[in-house]
Amino acid sequence: MRWLASAGCILLLAGCKGDSLPKARVLPGDDNPHAQNDECKDASKDPGRVTLHRLNRAEYDATVRDLLGDTTRPARDFPADDHGYGFDNNADVLSMSPLLLEKYATAAEKLVETAWSKGHLRTCVLEAANPEPCARDILSRFARRAWRRPVTPDEVNRLLRALPLAQQQGDPPEMGVKLALRSVLVSPHFLFRMEKDPASNTPRRLDDFELASRLSYFLWSSMPDEVLLQAAEQGRLRTPEELEAQVRRMLADPKAQALVSNFAGQWLFTRALDSAEPDPTLYGAFNEPLRQAMRQETELVFQEFITGDHKLRDLMDAPFTYVNDALATHYGLPPPGSATPKRVDLSGHSERQGIFGHGSLLTVTSNSDRTSPVQRGVWVLEQLLCSAPPPPPPNVEGLPPPVNPHMTMKERMALHRSLPQCQGCHRMMDPLGLALENYDPIGRWRLNEVSGAPVDATGDLPDGTVLNGGADMRRFVKDDPKLPACLTEHLLTYALGRGMADTDHCAVKEIAATAEASGGRLGDYILSIVLSDHFTSRRGDPEAQSP
Amino acid sequence: MSKKLSLSRRTLLRGAGALMALPLLERMVPGTARAAEALPTAKRLAVFYVPNGIHMAKWTPSGTGPTWELTPTLQSLAPVKSDMLVISGLANDAGRPDGDGHHAAGTAALLSCTKAFKTEGTDFHAGISMDQVIANHLAQQKATRYPSLELGNDAGRGIGNCDSGYACPYANNISWAGPRTPMAKEARPKAVFDRLFAGVDPGTTQAQVAKRRAYGLSIIDFVREDATALQKQLGATDRRKLDEYFTSVRDLEKQVDALGQQGPACGVQVAPGEDEDPRTKTKAMMDLIVLAFQCDLTRVATFMLANARSNKVYGFLGLSGGHHAYSHHQFVQSNFDALATIDRWEVEQYAYLVRRMKELKDATGASLLDSSLVYFTSEIEDGNAHIHRNLPVLLAGKGGGAVATDRHLRAPGVPIANLYISMMRAMGVPNVTSFGADGTGELAGFGG
Numbered sequence: 001m002r003w004l005a006s007a008g009c010i011l012l013l014a015g016c017k018g019d020s021l022p023k024a025r026v027l028p029g030d031d032n033p034h035a036q037n038d039e040c041k042d043a044s045k046d047p048g049r050v051t052l053h054r055l056n057r058a059e060y061d062a063t064v065r066d067l068l069g070d071t072t073r074p075a076r077d078f079p080a081d082d083h084g085y086g087f088d089n090n091a092d093v094l095s096m097s098p099l100l101l102e103k104y105a106t107a108a109e110k111l112v113e114t115a116w117s118k119g120h121l122r123t124c125v126l127e128a129a130n131p132e133p134c135a136r137d138i139l140s141r142f143a144r145r146a147w148r149r150p151v152t153p154d155e156v157n158r159l160l161r162a163l164p165l166a167q168q169q170g171d172p173p174e175m176g177v178k179l180a181l182r183s184v185l186v187s188p189h190f191l192f193r194m195e196k197d198p199a200s201n202t203p204r205r206l207d208d209f210e211l212a213s214r215l216s217y218f219l220w221s222s223m224p225d226e227v228l229l230q231a232a233e234q235g236r237l238r239t240p241e242e243l244e245a246q247v248r249r250m251l252a253d254p255k256a257q258a259l260v261s262n263f264a265g266q267w268l269f270t271r272a273l274d275s276a277e278p279d280p281t282l283y284g285a286f287n288e289p290l291r292q293a294m295r296q297e298t299e300l301v302f303q304e305f306i307t308g309d310h311k312l313r314d315l316m317d318a319p320f321t322y323v324n325d326a327l328a329t330h331y332g333l334p335p336p337g338s339a340t341p342k343r344v345d346l347s348g349h350s351e352r353q354g355i356f357g358h359g360s361l362l363t364v365t366s367n368s369d370r371t372s373p374v375q376r377g378v379w380v381l382e383q384l385l386c387s388a389p390p391p392p393p394p395n396v397e398g399l400p401p402p403v404n405p406h407m408t409m410k411e412r413m414a415l416h417r418s419l420p421q422c423q424g425c426h427r428m429m430d431p432l433g434l435a436l437e438n439y440d441p442i443g444r445w446r447l448n449e450v451s452g453a454p455v456d457a458t459g460d461l462p463d464g465t466v467l468n469g470g471a472d473m474r475r476f477v478k479d480d481p482k483l484p485a486c487l488t489e490h491l492l493t494y495a496l497g498r499g500m501a502d503t504d505h506c507a508v509k510e511i512a513a514t515a516e517a518s519g520g521r522l523g524d525y526i527l528s529i530v531l532s533d534h535f536t537s538r539r540g541d542p543e544a545q546s547p
Numbered sequence: 548m549s550k551k552l553s554l555s556r557r558t559l560l561r562g563a564g565a566l567m568a569l570p571l572l573e574r575m576v577p578g579t580a581r582a583a584e585a586l587p588t589a590k591r592l593a594v595f596y597v598p599n600g601i602h603m604a605k606w607t608p609s610g611t612g613p614t615w616e617l618t619p620t621l622q623s624l625a626p627v628k629s630d631m632l633v634i635s636g637l638a639n640d641a642g643r644p645d646g647d648g649h650h651a652a653g654t655a656a657l658l659s660c661t662k663a664f665k666t667e668g669t670d671f672h673a674g675i676s677m678d679q680v681i682a683n684h685l686a687q688q689k690a691t692r693y694p695s696l697e698l699g700n701d702a703g704r705g706i707g708n709c710d711s712g713y714a715c716p717y718a719n720n721i722s723w724a725g726p727r728t729p730m731a732k733e734a735r736p737k738a739v740f741d742r743l744f745a746g747v748d749p750g751t752t753q754a755q756v757a758k759r760r761a762y763g764l765s766i767i768d769f770v771r772e773d774a775t776a777l778q779k780q781l782g783a784t785d786r787r788k789l790d791e792y793f794t795s796v797r798d799l800e801k802q803v804d805a806l807g808q809q810g811p812a813c814g815v816q817v818a819p820g821e822d823e824d825p826r827t828k829t830k831a832m833m834d835l836i837v838l839a840f841q842c843d844l845t846r847v848a849t850f851m852l853a854n855a856r857s858n859k860v861y862g863f864l865g866l867s868g869g870h871h872a873y874s875h876h877q878f879v880q881s882n883f884d885a886l887a888t889i890d891r892w893e894v895e896q897y898a899y900l901v902r903r904m905k906e907l908k909d910a911t912g913a914s915l916l917d918s919s920l921v922y923f924t925s926e927i928e929d930g931n932a933h934i935h936r937n938l939p940v941l942l943a944g945k946g947g948g949a950v951a952t953d954r955h956l957r958a959p960g961v962p963i964a965n966l967y968i969s970m971m972r973a974m975g976v977p978n979v980t981s982f983g984a985d986g987t988g989e990l991a992g993f994g995g
Contacts, residue, residue: 049782049784051669051784051785051788052781052784052785052788052789054788077735077738077741079731079732079733079734080702080703080705080719080731080734082703082709082714082715082716082719082720082729083703083705083706083709083715084667084668084669084671084714084715085667085668086706086707086708088705090668091788092668092669092670092671092714093668093671093714093715093716095716095727095728095729095731095788095791096788096791096792096794096795097724097728097729097730097731097791097795098694098724098730098794098795098798098799099697099730099731099732099733100731100795101792101795101796101798101799102742102795102798102799102802105763105766105799158769158772159769161765161769162765162769165761165762165765169758169761169762171758179762179765179766180769182766183765183766183769183770186766186770187769187770187773188770188773188774188777188789188792189773189777191792192788192792194777196780196781197780197781197782197785265706266705266706269706269707271705271706272705272706272707277859277860277862277869279860279862279867279868280862280867281867282867364706367868367869367872368860368867368868368869368872369867369868382707382708405879498668498669499667499668499669501669540782541781541782541783541784541785
C-alpha cells in the first residue's frame with residue numbers, strides 16, 4: 001500500500017498529468033473499445049508461463065485435509081508465505097528454504113503417524129511373510145492422489161525400497177510403508193505443482209492432470225478430488241462442456257469457500273482486518289467481536305456471489321448484507337435479533353449497500369486515528385479499476401509540507417492540489433476517498449469529523465463530475481468501463497499464480513468480454529478464465545531450454 | 548502462558564523436529580556428565596533490525612571516540628556502555644530504490660548491500676547477506692545443528708503491495724542465502740521453541756538414534772532422486788526454483804547426518820506461550836536467541852522487530868498512530884516525540900539481548916559478549932525523506948578482540964559494506980576484501 005502514511009503528498013507523481021485518469025500500471029492501453037479491438041485482433045496467443053508452484057500454507061493445509069482427513073492445519077507452524085501481485089499464491093515469490101523443508105519433513109512424519117493410527121491408509125493387510133503386494137497397493141493409491149497424477153511402476157518400486165530398510169533395522173513392514181508415505185509427502189512431486197516445460201517456446205496445451213490441478217487449486221486451494229482425477233484419467237477434461245460441468249460442480253462444493261478466504265480475503269483486503277488497530281481512545285467501539293462480525297459480513301456477501309445469481313459488479317451496490325446484532329447496531333441498522341450474522345435487506349438503507357458500506361473495507365483503508373481518503377481512493381483505483389498511479393520517476397524524494405492539525409479533511413486533501421507535482425495523481429485518488437468521508441475509521445456513519453466540523457463528502461473528479469457521497473461514488477465505479485477487465489486481472493492473477501504483464505492485456509480484455517456476455521456473474525468470470533488459453537496452456541521458458 | 552516441556556516417547560516419535568532431535572538428548576538432562584560441560588569459546592553473531600528508521604536527533608551521541616555519552620534514546624544501554632560501539636555516518640546506497648520503495652529496497656540491501664531488482668514478483672533477486680556468509684563459514688566447523696536462525700515478530704499483512712512495486716520477499720527478509728533465496732523467518736516463539744527443543748526423549752538408546760538417522764537419510768535420498776529426475780523436464784526458471792529445493796535438502800541432510808553428535812550442556816527449558824503483544828513476543832524471541840547460543844544450537848541469529856514499512860500501533864507506549872505514519876513526520880514535533888518513544892523502546896529490547904549475552908559465560912569464564920557481535924540497524928535513517936545515509940548503527944561485543952568498544956565512531960559517507968567486511972573478518976571469514984555493491988575494505992577505526 002503505497003499511500004499508507006500520507007495526508008501530505010509524499011511522492012512526486014509524474015504519470016498523472018492532465019484531466020484523464022492515470023493509465024493502468026500493469027495493463028497500459030487505450031480505453032476506447034474500438035481501438036482495443038484493432039489492437040488485439042492480431043495479438044499473439046501467448047498464454048505465458050507459470051513458475052514451478054510450491055503449495056502455499058493454505059494450499060498445504062487444504063491438501064492434507066483432503067488427502068488424509070487431517071484438519072490440524074499443520075502449516076500454521078510453517079513460516080509465513082510472501083505474496084506478490086497482491087496474492088500469496090504467486091509462484092515467483094513462493095520460495096523454498098531449509099527451514100521450510102525441515103518443517104515439511106516434520107509435518108510429514110506427524111501426518112503419516114496420525115493417519116496410520118486411524119487406519120485411513122491401510123487398505124489391505126501387510127503380511128509379515130510377504131508384505132510387498134499390500135505395500136504396493138497402499139503406496140500406489142496414496143502417491144497417485146498425493147502427486148495428483150498416475151504413478152509409474154518404477155516410482156512405486158523406488159518407494160518400496162523402504163521395506164527392506166525397515167527389515168534391516170529390525171522393524172515390521174508397516175514401518176517401511178510409513179517411511180515411504182513420508183517420502184511421498186516430502187517429495188517435490190507433492191510440494192510443488194509440476195507443469196513440465198515444452199521443449200520449445202511454442203505454447204502447448206496442459207496435460208489432463210496439470211489442468212486438473214490448476215482447476216482444483218484455483219477453485220478449492222486443494223488437490224483434485226476423485227471425480228476430477230478420474231475425469232483427467234479418462235481424458236474428458238479436453239472438452240469445454242466437461243470443463244464447464246466440473247467448474248459448476250466444484251463451485252457448488254463447500255470447498256469453494258477457499259475462494260472467499262484466499263481470493264476475496266486478499267482482493268478485498270479483508271485479511272488485513274486481523275492486524276487493524278484502531279485507536280482505542282477515539283474508536284473504543286472497535287472490539288474483537290466486531291472485528292469478527294465485519295470479516296464475516298464481507299465473507300458471506302462474497303460467498304453469495306459464488307453461487308448466487310448476482311452480477312459481479314453488483315458487489316458495488318448489493319442491496320443486502322449479513323450482520324449480527326452488534327454490527328447492525330454499529331451501522332445504525334435494526335438488529336436482526338441474532339448473535340450470528342443474518343442476511344438483511346438494505347433497500348431502506350442505501351448507505352450500507354455494496355462493499356463501500358462494509359466495516360471491513362472502511363477500517364483497513366483507514367489510519368488508526370483518522371480516515372484516509374488517499375488510501376480509500378487508491379484502494380478503488382488499484383483493486384477495482386487497475387488504474388493505480390504509476391510510481392514516481394527514479395531518484396525523486398518529495399518533502400511534504402507541514403500539516404496543520406486543525407484543518408478539515410477536505411482542506412488537507414486540497415493541499416495536494418496546491419502542489420503541481422502532487423495534484424496530477426491526487427486529483428483522481430482524493431475525490432474517490434473524500435466521497436466516503438461519511439464513514440469513520442471503523443465504518444460508522446458520521447456527520448461530523450472528530451473536531452466537530454461537518455463532514456464534506458463531496459469529491460470533484462478531474463473531468464468536473466462531482467461525487468456527492470458514497471452513493472454517487474459507487475455508481476461511478478460500477479459504471480466504469482475498466483471494471484470488468486480489472487476484476488478479470490485480479491482473478492486471473494490468482495487463478496494462474498502469476499503477475500500480469502503487458503502481453504496479457506488482450507487476453508484479459510477477451511476473458512472479461514466473454515464473461516460479461518455470459519451474464520457477468522462471478523461464475524461467468526471463472527468459467528471464462530478456465531476456458532481461456534491462458535488457463536489451459538503454457539509455453540516454454542525462453543531463457544533456456546531443457547538440456 | 549508457559550508450560551513445562553514434556554518429554555515422552557510419543558513426542559519423540561511424533562513431535563516437531565523428530566527427524567533430527569536426538570542430539571539434544573543428553574543436553575536436556577541435568578546431571579549427566581555433559582551437563583557440567585561449559586559453552587565453548589566461539590564467535591557468535593546476532594542481528595537486530597528495526598523498521599522505518601530512527602529519529603536521529605535523540606540518538607546520535609555528541610562526543611567522538613572514547614569521550615561519548617549516551618543520548619536519551621540510547622539510555623537503556625548504560626549497563627553495557629563499555630561493550631558498545633556506536634557508529635554514525637555509514638551509508639547504504641544500494642538500498643536506494645528505483646523510484647519509490649525505499650523500505651523494501653533498503654531492507655533487501657540491509658545486510659547484502661546489493662540493489663534489489665524492482666519487481667512485484669517475477670524474477671526477484673538481491674544478494675547474499677553478510678550473516679549468511681558468516682553462517683556458511685561457521686557451518687564448515689559443523690559445530691552447531693543450525694547454521695543460522697531467522698526470527699521476526701511479523702508474519703506479514705498478506706494483502707496489497709508490500710512497497711511500491713517491490714516484491715514482498717524484499718520487505719520481509721533481511722537474511723538471504725543467495726540472490727534468489729530469502730531465508731524464511733519464524734514468527735512464532737512457540738514454533739521456534741518446538742523446533743529447537745521438542746521431541747526429546749531421555750530414554751532413547753544409541754541404537755535408536757542410529758535407526759532414526761538411517762530412516763531420515765532414506766527419505767532424503769528418495770526425494771533427491773525425484774528432484775534430480777525432474778530437473779531434466781523443467782525450464783531454466785523452474786530449475787532455479789528446484790535448486791532452492793536441492794539446497795534445502797542438503798541442509799536437512801546435514802542435520803540428520805549429525806544425529807547423535809554431542810553438544811554442550813543445556814538444561815530443561817520452558818516453552819514460551821502464544822502471545823502477540825510485542826513486548827512479550829520480543830522478549831520471548833530474545834530469550835530464544837540467547838538459549839540457542841547457550842545450547843550451542845546455532846552461532847548466527849537474525850531478528851526483525853517488524854517487517855519493513857511496518858505501521859504497527861504501539862498502544863502500550865501511549866501512541867495512537869502507526870509507526871510508518873509517524874515516520875513521515877512532516878517536521879511536526881508530536882511525530883518526532885512519538886518516534887523517539889518507539890526508538891527508545893526498540894533500543895531497550897536490544898539492550899536486553901546484549902545484557903543477557905553479557906551475563907552468559909563460556910568455558911574460560913569470559914562473557915559471551917566478548918567473543919560475539921550484536922548488531923542493531925534500520926533500513927533508512929530518516930523516514931520522512933527516506934535517507935539511506937547516516938544509518939543508525941550499534942554494535943555490541945568485542946568479537947574476540949576485533950572491536951574496540953566504548954566509543955562513538957564517525958564515518959561519514961563510508962559504505963556500510965565496509966563495516967560488514969570488518970564484521971565478517973572478526974567472525975573469522977578469511978580473505979574478505981570486498982562485499983556487495985560498494986564494500987572495498989575494512990572500516991577504518993573498527994578495531995580502534
